[in-house]
Amino acid sequence: MEEGMNRFPLVAATAFLAFGCGKDSSETKAECQVEAIDLTGCDRSTLSAVQADGIWNTNINFDDGYTGPSSIRFSPGDPLLVGLSMTTKQVTPDTFYLASDVTGSDGSTLRYAFSGCKASGPGAVLGVARVCRNGETVRNGTFTAVRVARRAGEAESDRVALLGQGALPRGAANGVAVAGGYAYVIAGTEGLFVFNVKDPAHPALVSELKIPTETFTSTLISGTTLYLGTYATGIRICDLAANPEVPTCDKTVLADLKVRVDGMSKDGNLLYVASPLPKSDIVILDVTQPSAPTLVVRYTVEGASADLNEYPYALAVQDNRLYVSNWSYGVTVTDLAPLATTTKVPKLLGRFGGPSTSALAVGKLGDSTVVYQGSDGWGSSLLALDATHPEAIVQRGELPLRPEATMGGMALSGTTLYVANYQDGLRVYDVATLGTPKAAGYFNTWNETEANRGLSYFDGLQGVHVADGLVYGWDTTRGLLIFRHTP
Numbered sequence: 335m336e337e338g339m340n341r342f343p344l345v346a347a348t349a350f351l352a353f354g355c356g357k358d359s360s361e362t363k364a365e366c367q368v369e370a371i372d373l374t375g376c377d378r379s380t381l382s383a384v385q386a387d388g389i390w391n392t393n394i395n396f397d398d399g400y401t402g403p404s405s406i407r408f409s410p411g412d413p414l415l416v417g418l419s420m421t422t423k424q425v426t427p428d429t430f431y432l433a434s435d436v437t438g439s440d441g442s443t444l445r446y447a448f449s450g451c452k453a454s455g456p457g458a459v460l461g462v463a464r465v466c467r468n469g470e471t472v473r474n475g476t477f478t479a480v481r482v483a484r485r486a487g488e489a490e491s492d493r494v495a496l497l498g499q500g501a502l503p504r505g506a507a508n509g510v511a512v513a514g515g516y517a518y519v520i521a522g523t524e525g526l527f528v529f530n531v532k533d534p535a536h537p538a539l540v541s542e543l544k545i546p547t548e549t550f551t552s553t554l555i556s557g558t559t560l561y562l563g564t565y566a567t568g569i570r571i572c573d574l575a576a577n578p579e580v581p582t583c584d585k586t587v588l589a590d591l592k593v594r595v596d597g598m599s600k601d602g603n604l605l606y607v608a609s610p611l612p613k614s615d616i617v618i619l620d621v622t623q624p625s626a627p628t629l630v631v632r633y634t635v636e637g638a639s640a641d642l643n644e645y646p647y648a649l650a651v652q653d654n655r656l657y658v659s660n661w662s663y664g665v666t667v668t669d670l671a672p673l674a675t676t677t678k679v680p681k682l683l684g685r686f687g688g689p690s691t692s693a694l695a696v697g698k699l700g701d702s703t704v705v706y707q708g709s710d711g712w713g714s715s716l717l718a719l720d721a722t723h724p725e726a727i728v729q730r731g732e733l734p735l736r737p738e739a740t741m742g743g744m745a746l747s748g749t750t751l752y753v754a755n756y757q758d759g760l761r762v763y764d765v766a767t768l769g770t771p772k773a774a775g776y777f778n779t780w781n782e783t784e785a786n787r788g789l790s791y792f793d794g795l796q797g798v799h800v801a802d803g804l805v806y807g808w809d810t811t812r813g814l815l816i817f818r819h820t821p
Contacts, residue, residue, distance in 0.1 A: 366445040366466035368424060368431040373462065376451035382427035385456040389482050389788035391738040391757070392448075393712035394463050396475035403712045403740070406432065406448075406479060407788030414788060416446055430459055442467045448477055457481030478712075480738040482757045484778055493775030493820050494760060497804070500529045500537035500814035506786075507808035511553040511560065512801040516540075516578050518560055519814050520550035526562065526572075528579055534804060534816045540579045545570070554598040554605075559624035561605065563595025569607070571625055587627045588617065601651035604630065604673070608649045608658065614640035616649065616658065618673070618680075630673065636682040638663045648743075650696040655724070656680060657705060659691040665707050667724035684724035688717060695746035696721075699768050706751055706765070708741040710792065716741065716753065720768060731770030733763075743797035745805075750774065750819070752805050756794035760807055762819055775819055779809055786811050 364370055390406040394416075404416045413420035418434035425431075430450025438444050450461040458480050465473040500517070505524025510517055515532040525544030529537040548570065552563035560572035560581055568588025572581035588595075588607075597608040605627060607617040615634040619627040635658060638644040644663035649656060656668040664687040668680045691707040698704070705719040705727075718731035735741055735755065742754035749766040759779035763771030780787070780794040787793060792810070799806045805817040 364469050365471045366433065366447040366464050366469070368429065368447075368449055371447070371449040371462050371464060373449065373451055376461075378428040378450070378452070380453045381425075381430045381450050381459070383456050384425060384430055384450070384453050384459060385481075386423070386425040386430070388457075389782045389793075390457070390479045391482055391712075391791050392477050392479040393737065394475060394477045396463065396465075396473045398473060398475075400473070400475075401712075403791040405788055405791045405793070410783055411786075411788070415448065417789060418446065430461065438467070443469070448479070457483065478737075482738050482780075482782065484780075485736070485758065488776070488778060491775075491777040494762060494777040494805075495818045495820070496777060496779075496815060497534040497818055498531070498537050498816045499812060500527075500531075500539060500816075502527055502813040503539070503542070506810040507813050508796060508810075509550065509553045510797070510799050510806050510808045510814060511555040512799060512806050513555045514574070514578050516574075517806060517814055517816075518553060518555070518581075519808060520553050520562060522551075522565075523549045526550065526581075526583075528581070529814055530579065531806075531814075531816065534818075537814055537816065541581075543581070543583060545583075552595055552597055554600060556600045556605075556621070556624065559621075561598055563598055563607070564589075566592050566594055566611070568593040569595055569598075569627075571627075573625060585625050587619065593617065596646070597648045599649050599651050604651075606649055606651055606656060608646040610640075610645035610647065614638070614645050616646055616656065616680075631678045631680075633668070633680050635660055635663070635666050635668065637685070638666075647692040648694050650694060652696050652698075652703070655683070657694060657696045657721070659694045659707060659709075661692060661709075662690045664688050665691055665694060665705055665719065665721075665727070667721055667727070684721075684727055686719055686721075686727040686729070688729065689715065691717075693741055693743045695744045695751060697746045697748075699749070699765070702768060704765070704768055706744060706746065706771070708735070708744065708753075710740045710742060710756075712740065712791075713737045714740050716744075716763075716771060718765070718769060718771060730768045733771050739794070740791070742792070742795060745798045745800045747800040750821070752798045752800060752819075754795040754798045754807060756780070756792060756796065759795050760798065760805065760815075760817060764821075774821060777817060779807070779812065779815060784811050 407414040415434040422433035433447045463477040505521030509520040517529040549565035558575040562570040571585040572583035594611040605619040618630040648659040716733040739758040751763040753761040757780040760777040762775035764774040807815040
């Protein structure tokens, strides 16, 4: 299972699973056997329609309150269930049963089991999800599973051309920043990869940097300084002035505080850092000297509670106001004017407590301030908000996304909104009128036959960055993708 609605409990579960090893050959898993799962009231005859192949995305709802998306891979490659080797597969005209067996880090026997209750077509199943330890149920709930396929009637592209692609030698891309004809691509634990993109049709890998103790999570360029956010060691600072092909990355900030960085935004001489851990706050740094930032203040959004999964993930600064996606706390708007006073404590102006949000884009439309928000959860929507009066933010439109293909990130350029839609690829919207975004093009980047597909619900085009009139995306398998949108 991967990150999802309850992000931090889910991350912990993922880490626990990662330490499991081998297959379980014992017979002590009775409560997770297909015979032990109560399917009374199910219409099992509908399961005869199921075609158990390809890649499916799924959402799990356990009775203990845990909710999160995951994935099933029947083919190609080794079959997987919630990211684990699928050790049992029983698909017959009246049975849909899948299981994965591992040995936990504490030596216990774990089984993850999905048993179908009914199907609404060849690629859509509802059923029971269960986790057993040493044969006894520790979690019980339901799942929804949908096969991932291209949207009906769509071609590969519409008004968007793929100019070039830069595959990574290892790892999965999870961020890109572009400046001076170079794209700086991060790939988590595998580090930083630098591409020469002066010829967008032929990106060329020119250098790479891997630091064994760091996992890169986010990236931002300001002038000749590249800031690399990490999972638990603050920010690594890279100087691009001497040689942009081979950055000098020998300085850090916040590394001694175990700070996780999920997003960064720079305005003037201040760098704003969204940090879910360890304090669930916004770290504001003075970067007048880019290589030697100093702490201005650590600001916790008023009313937000880490205990309720109300963490800051994405942020933006405009007109001396800070906009933050706070997951289940929604979008908040904060006045930054107090930073110029002796108190240096920003003040909350307003909040839109809508659906959970992990991504946002902020801009101006005439005299109005517009905010677009969305999340990488199952059943997410793209919301258009009018935040001109932050004390009374108003929703002006909503565009539902397919639950099996969620949102990774977005970028606003003028009146065009670019959305990374994971298995639905790049989606382009006209937002010249404040309301529900209007479709203005797409590029389907995802194909289930490509190597390493189906490892996660978060598979496909993960994010976008606009620079020099082009759109740069990063895909978990394909790496760096460079697009041109023609309205």
